[in-house]
Structures are given as C-alpha cells and as structure tokens.
Amino acid sequence: MIQRRKTRQVTVGDTAHGIVRIGGDAPVSVQTMTSGxxxxxxxxxxxxxxxxxxxxxxxxxxxxxxxxxxALKEILPQVKVPIVADVHFHFQRALEAIEAGVHKIRLNPGNINDRAQVREVIQACKQRKLPIRVGVNEGSIVERRDKQRRLQELERVFSDNKHGALIALMITKLEEYIELFQEEDFHDIVISAKSIDPIVVIDVYREISKRFDYPLHLGVTHAGPKETGTIRSVVPLGHLLCSGIGDTIRISYANDPVYEVQDGLEMLYCLGLRTRTGAELIACPTCGRIQVDLFKLVQDVRKALAEEIHLPIKVAVMGCVVNGPGECEGADVAIFAGDRRGIIYVQGEKVANVPEEEILERLLAECRAFQDRVIRGEAKLGQKAVKVLLPVIQ
Ligand code: SF4
Structure with a gap:
C-alpha cells in the first residue's frame, strides 16, 4: 500500500459535470487536454x-x-466532465472563462506581467469558489531581479544537484507566485512544476512536496511522441506516486490525448492508486514456440474488451503451453495456444478447445458470459482457480 502524502483538498466541478476532488484522501485523478x-x-x-x-x-x-x-458558453452545457481553462499571457481570457462557467483555471503567473491582473483573476475565482492550478514550466520561467537573493540561497541548497540551478529557479518562482495567492487569502491552489527532464521532475516535486501542502499536479512537459513519451512520463510519475507524492496527473504525448488518459489510468491501476473499471489483459511477448498469430489476436481482444467488458475481469492470452497454463490459473478467462488451436479456461476450468480462427469469437463469448454471471452474483472475480493440468491439448 502506498502511503500518500497528506495535502489540502480542492474541489472541481458541479453536479452537471461531476465533482472531482484533488488532494486530501481523494483518489489520484487523471487529466488531459484537447488537441483541437x-x-x-x-x-x-x-x-x-x-x-x-x-x-x-x-x-x-x-x-x-x-x-x-x-465558445466555452456553448461547450459547457454539452459536456459532462469538469473543464479547466488553460490561460497564458492574457488575464482577460481567465476572466472570460470564469464568466462562461469553467470549473478551474490553469495559470502561469510568470506569463502575466502585471500582478494586479493576476490578483483580479484570483478574486474572480475566489468569488466563484474555483480552484487555480499555479504552474511553472521549465520552458517559461524567467528570472526576476527582486528574488535574486532567494534564488542564490536555494542554489546553494541544491549545489550538489546537477540540476540544482534549475530546481532553485523553479522553487523560487513558485514561492513568489504562491505568496501572491496567499496575500489574497486564496488557498484553492494546485501546484505544478514541469520539466522535460524526468530526473528534474522527480527532484523538483520532491522538494515542493516538502515546502507546500497544496495538492500537486504531476507531469513531464513536452514528453514527446507516445513511443518514447510513455517511459519518459511513467518513470518520474511512477516514482513520485510510489513515494506518496502527487494528487492529479497528466501524461502528455504528441499524439491523440486518449492515449494520455489510457496510460495514466493504467499506471494508477498498476500502483493500486485507482480501482480498475474494465478488463485487465495479460499477454505473452511471444517467442519461437508461438502457436498462433498472437500479436493480432491480442490487439483484437484488447479492442473488444475495452468496448464490451466493464468489470475488472482478468484475461490472459498466451502463445503456447509453456507459461499458458500458469497464467490460466491466475486469470478469470484465459486462452493458451497449441498446435494452431486455442484452449480456453474460465477460472481454471477448461471450457473449449477451438481452431485458431474461432479463438477470438469464443474467448469474447466466454468473457461476456463470465461478466453476466458476476453481475448475477453467480461468480466472483479473481476466485482461486483449479490447478490446470498438462498436457491439455486433446
Ligand atoms: S507463452 Fe509460450 S510463446 Fe509465449 S513467450 Fe512464453 S514460451 Fe513463448
């Protein structure tokens, strides 16, 4: 069990769009951003x-x-999820978004030069009880002379760290911004401090978590294409979450943001920080013992499960008898291949032996039937399976 760091809690949303709590004992939430x-x-x-x-x-x-x-005025009544307005440079956009009924503002005070304008946004949010994410990004922080002494002080603190100067600068800026919010007696804040460097992300969030009790929004900025951005994001975010740091996450890819959501949720499921809502798919990587076209089968199964299965049923798809039976024991529904055929098990009990071309159809039928039995109370998820015997191909 991961012991999560206790933070203040902020509330986002309304009854029409759903209410999401960030921080405190709320589950880690997953955010993304539209690409259009x-x-x-x-x-x-x-x-x-x-x-x-x-x-x-x-x-x-x-x-x-x-x-x-x-456009927000027309968008908001049509959607069912809380919407965050991302504001850079123009404080009027924040005021207009608040007026339109948005549920949270993302602000980088460093991009708004006039402090009076930032205070106006804070007051508008305060009146409507809207939280603000205060974010610094490695790419958008600019040093200010009046904080030089504090910056030098922090640079000395982090002098042993290869990225010490950057971390010191990010913390200095955050302190400066948060001071502004505190002067307005505004505490519905979520903090982020993103970098393109996963190690900086780890170090800076660790330091921030020691200094503030506001909830933290974790992310790696500009993580790149999904192919490499997954590792680039999951390494630091997983590390921080395992240390109990982080209240909401956004994985960012140069790709369809649906992947950001799917991968963010999968990471939280793996860490036990969220309860899985759909099927969990286990599959072997294949090797020279492979008996069927497993890559295609796995992708077909994955897509169908995402559409049809709404319970956390554990499904295993294995390429041969070497590890197949073992996984079948641990899965609710499983198939392992042998001699261009598929042997299908439900909670350890063999239910079918079908030719390769019928595997997908039969496996999904068993998944659907198992889901129905669980819903009717006739079966339980994760029930200990009966030992599978070898050899089983008949
Ligand atoms: S289950 Fe069989 S095919 Fe798949 S990786 Fe293991 S040994 Fe290879």
Whole structure:
C-alpha cells in the first residue's frame, strides 16, 4: 500500500459535470487536454466526450483568443466532465472563462506581467469558489531581479544537484507566485512544476512536496511522441506516486490525448492508486514456440474488451503451453495456444478447445458470459482457480 502524502483538498466541478476532488484522501485523478481548437465548438465537444469516455476525470482546453472563451458558453452545457481553462499571457481570457462557467483555471503567473491582473483573476475565482492550478514550466520561467537573493540561497541548497540551478529557479518562482495567492487569502491552489527532464521532475516535486501542502499536479512537459513519451512520463510519475507524492496527473504525448488518459489510468491501476473499471489483459511477448498469430489476436481482444467488458475481469492470452497454463490459473478467462488451436479456461476450468480462427469469437463469448454471471452474483472475480493440468491439448 502506498502511503500518500497528506495535502489540502480542492474541489472541481458541479453536479452537471461531476465533482472531482484533488488532494486530501481523494483518489489520484487523471487529466488531459484537447488537441483541437476550442472555438471549433462541435469538434471540441466531440473530443471532450471522447476523452471523458476514455476515463478522463478533468479535461483542459486552451483559450488563447476571445473566440475560445466565447465558445466555452456553448461547450459547457454539452459536456459532462469538469473543464479547466488553460490561460497564458492574457488575464482577460481567465476572466472570460470564469464568466462562461469553467470549473478551474490553469495559470502561469510568470506569463502575466502585471500582478494586479493576476490578483483580479484570483478574486474572480475566489468569488466563484474555483480552484487555480499555479504552474511553472521549465520552458517559461524567467528570472526576476527582486528574488535574486532567494534564488542564490536555494542554489546553494541544491549545489550538489546537477540540476540544482534549475530546481532553485523553479522553487523560487513558485514561492513568489504562491505568496501572491496567499496575500489574497486564496488557498484553492494546485501546484505544478514541469520539466522535460524526468530526473528534474522527480527532484523538483520532491522538494515542493516538502515546502507546500497544496495538492500537486504531476507531469513531464513536452514528453514527446507516445513511443518514447510513455517511459519518459511513467518513470518520474511512477516514482513520485510510489513515494506518496502527487494528487492529479497528466501524461502528455504528441499524439491523440486518449492515449494520455489510457496510460495514466493504467499506471494508477498498476500502483493500486485507482480501482480498475474494465478488463485487465495479460499477454505473452511471444517467442519461437508461438502457436498462433498472437500479436493480432491480442490487439483484437484488447479492442473488444475495452468496448464490451466493464468489470475488472482478468484475461490472459498466451502463445503456447509453456507459461499458458500458469497464467490460466491466475486469470478469470484465459486462452493458451497449441498446435494452431486455442484452449480456453474460465477460472481454471477448461471450457473449449477451438481452431485458431474461432479463438477470438469464443474467448469474447466466454468473457461476456463470465461478466453476466458476476453481475448475477453467480461468480466472483479473481476466485482461486483449479490447478490446470498438462498436457491439455486433446
Ligand atoms: S507463452 Fe509460450 S510463446 Fe509465449 S513467450 Fe512464453 S514460451 Fe513463448
């Protein structure tokens, strides 16, 4: 069990869009961001629906122009998930988004030069009880002279760290921003401090978690394509979450944001920080003993399970008898291949032996039937299976 660091809690959303709590004892939430233009209303609504269906707890939209904040008035009544407005440079966009009924603001105070304007946004959020994510990104922090002494002080603290200067700068900026919010007696804050370097992400969030009790939004900025961004994101986020640090996450890819949601949730399931809602798929990597076209089968099974199975049923797809029977024992529904055939088990009991071309259909039928039995109370998930005997191919 991961012991999570205790943070303050903020509340995002309303009854029409769902309420998400971040921090305190709330489960770690998964965020993502739309990839299209917010002012293209129909496309934006469709993308938000898709991301919510994938499991996003919060969806962020960029509002660089007035036409984007105006679009929010039409978007918000059509969606069922809390929406965060991402504001850079123009404080008016934040005020317009708040007026439109958005549920949270993401602000980088470093991108708004006039402090009075930031205070105006804080007061508008305070009146409507909206939280603000205060974020610093490695790419957007600029040193300010008046904080030089504090910066030098922190640079000395982190002088042994290869990235000490950057960490010191990020913390200095955060302290400066948070001071502004505290002066306004505003505490519905979520903090982020993202870097492109996974090690900096680990180090900076560890330091922030020692200094503030506000909930933390974890992420690696500009993590790149999914193919490499997965590892780049999961290494630091997994490390921090295992240490109990982090209250909400966003994995960011140069790809369809649905993948960000799917991978973020899978990481939280693996860490036991969220309860799985759909099927868990186990599959072997294949080797020279392979007996069927397993890669295709696994992808077909994965897609079908995502659409049809809504309980955390454990499904195993294995390429031969070497590890197949072992996995069959541990899975609710399983298939292992032998001699271009598939032997299918349900909770350790052999139910079918079918030719390769019938494996997919039969496996899914067994998954659906098992799900129905669980719903009717006739079977239990994860029930200890009966020992599978070898050899079993008949
Ligand atoms: S289950 Fe069989 S095919 Fe798959 S990796 Fe193991 S030995 Fe190879």
């Amino acid at each position: 233009y917010t002012h293209e209303i129909d496309k934006c609504v469709a993308e938000i629906h898709k991301l919510a269906a994938a499991g996003a707890d919060l969806v962020r939209v960029a509002v660089p122009e007035k036409k984007d904040t105006q």
